[in-house]
Amino acid sequence: MPRKPPTKPRKYASQGRSRATVDALIEATARILVRDGFDKASTNRIAEKAGVSVGSLYQYFPGKEALVTAVTKRHSQELMQVVRGALAQAAALPMEQAVRTLVAAAIEAHRIDPKLHRVLAEQIPRTGRLENTEVLNGETYALFRAYLEAHCDEFRTVDLGLAAFVCVTSIEALTHTAVVHHSESLSDEAFEALVDEATRLVVRYLQ
Amino acid sequence: MPRKPPTKPRKYASQGRSRATVDALIEATARILVRDGFDKASTNRIAEKAGVSVGSLYQYFPGKEALVTAVTKRHSQELMQVVRGALAQAAALPMEQAVRTLVAAAIEAHRIDPKLHRVLAEQIPRTGRLENTEVLNGETYALFRAYLEAHCDEFRTVDLGLAAFVCVTSIEALTHTAVVHHSESLSDEAFEALVDEATRLVVRYLQ
Amino acid sequence: MPRKPPTKPRKYASQGRSRATVDALIEATARILVRDGFDKASTNRIAEKAGVSVGSLYQYFPGKEALVTAVTKRHSQELMQVVRGALAQAAALPMEQAVRTLVAAAIEAHRIDPKLHRVLAEQIPRTGRLENTEVLNGETYALFRAYLEAHCDEFRTVDLGLAAFVCVTSIEALTHTAVVHHSESLSDEAFEALVDEATRLVVRYLQ
């Protein structure tokens, strides 16, 4: 069984210079991933773009994997910020409003950095450890399921886990595909229509 | 504008030795993709596993890309066989039956070779030429849209294109995620439940 | 001491088909050498261009070396044909006429196929066995020396070998450089001027 390369940063540097270096590295990695794809993202190139030496890169990250993981994590947190916000709002809303809010948030989240999102979703070799997308959807799933539990009187009785899976998976797929693959060919109205449809899909399903 | 590596086979060998070699290479590629992932699938390794020399590999394929494309194509054809069959049947069925048939077919299709399907869906750097999954869904989308057109009297008036997108994307996402990511933790009953739910999702959406 | 690859044709095929094949191969080699250079002249490409299989190529030539040697030989013979003719004529002429004839012949010879001549002179790895150019000049040298011997009363007494070396080497260099490197930038008059100058060079030297 071959050892997987480490994916955690070496130091949690939180002091000035170090933190700046780490950030520069993560940022450089993200930009190169977007611009040139995973294959072209060599450590030397990343270090150069970050304005540090390769040596320094390895001072803060145990390898390439770790850098990509850091980028993924940073991006995920931004995404989840949006999703969490939406679901927090949604808690107090009637179902249709709630779902609409979530769908809109999903689109917004995918729009934070669609190109990076795409690269992370499509080009990054899975380490088997954390499944990128799945982690995200994992939390979303949990949050949404909590919502359902809290509002289960508004709709038919069902297996909440299954329902949450169906809803979250569908919303993710629709918004992901629309934003990541068709953003350029879709107008704002088209996106509004999509929100309507996705909302209808989920709401009627739950009723 | 970086040139994309070629993806077409070099010779269409369909007789005897040649054909056997080509098949062995495609098969070896598929097995290595499943076992070790895209990154580890080097031309030398593929040739070796196929019991063939690298030279022969390059006689028939201009590079790794082309082999992966061939694997994808072969797998796609198997998938589409199933989907086409289902949609042909569905044509004559009332909507609920039709959708249920399609969902079941989608699961069956994903089950042909879930591990390979996953690798192809997740790890293959897109060449930009044919977007793997998208091509599949492209045909499914077209077929399903045709079904909708033929049966548009059974449900509310809508933008058929949008509706087809919503349905196909959702069904694909649900069945894909279930089979590819959760196959081992899901019982047969769970899958039946999923079929019910996915069908409900789509049918109620369309009504 | 690494063995040098063989350079002789395998068979002196002088019957119809065989001879045609051999010719086609030599011709194809020459054309590819001119068009693409030595490095790109692979045996497979040669065979293909000649319209035969690689197998057949190896039936008639023991390897790539032998093919190039054959091309060289063929080209050399054409060259020497011209040079021999000129020196035969020259035998009966007074020195100035004789030299002029030789110089003109040298230009004519280089013009038979200047591109091929250049490739053979510049790109062919020397086998150490026959030194291409040297062989040519070797015969020319001998012939010219014979001329000098026959006409030694027309000029100062000298070491005929040395004189022949000086003359032949100079004429070869001047005509070679002019034709091979400057053909396109030189007018016909320029070539005539060159003949005058080269003749003067040699004649005054000998006097």
Place this chain on the structure above:
Amino acid sequence: MPRKPPTKPRKYASQGRSRATVDALIEATARILVRDGFDKASTNRIAEKAGVSVGSLYQYFPGKEALVTAVTKRHSQELMQVVRGALAQAAALPMEQAVRTLVAAAIEAHRIDPKLHRVLAEQIPRTGRLENTEVLNGETYALFRAYLEAHCDEFRTVDLGLAAFVCVTSIEALTHTAVVHHSESLSDEAFEALVDEATRLVVRYLQ
């Protein structure tokens, strides 16, 4: 239009370790060219002989071509040093002395490293960019022509360009052939005789 491989070094390292590495690589290349010829000069072999890893080779040179170019450049500079010196001296001398000086210098230049000179002259596939030998002769030609201009009263009126071409080409050919091809069979006296003859050739031509 096939792209020519790059021939410029990647870094101009002139300090310490770097410079030593670069020198070792150039030196190794030169030695291998002499010992085994151009074809056998693979990057791996060069690196090994230089006591350096292939990686380092590629850090400083974009490929084999560039290394050979570097060797050529180094050798050329040594040659031209000698030739320039001779022509500087010659400027103040009467024609016969001047020519004799140049001829002697040409021999000396070819003797710097005859074997390397031969390989560079005969085996290096021309990149089309700088024509190796031609560049050398180009400068010599210019310098010699300048001499002729300054001394044009000492001889018949002529097309100076043509005259310079004839003289430089002849001297180069004679000394090159003598040193490179016949060094071992020629005594010192023979070389002196050659100087006499070459001088006579050129001087009488110019008169």
Place this chain on the structure above:
DNA sequence: CATGAATGAGGGTTCATTCAT
């Protein structure tokens, strides 16, 4: 004799990672 599929050594090149300075 002809064919062309198959071979595999070997060449060019990159890049993650280390380590002396």
Place this chain on the structure above:
DNA sequence: CATGAATGAACCCTCATTCAT
């Protein structure tokens, strides 16, 4: 800590040559 020269395993790919059909 920072640097960046050095490393070398591993890749991709070509092509001279062989040999079963």
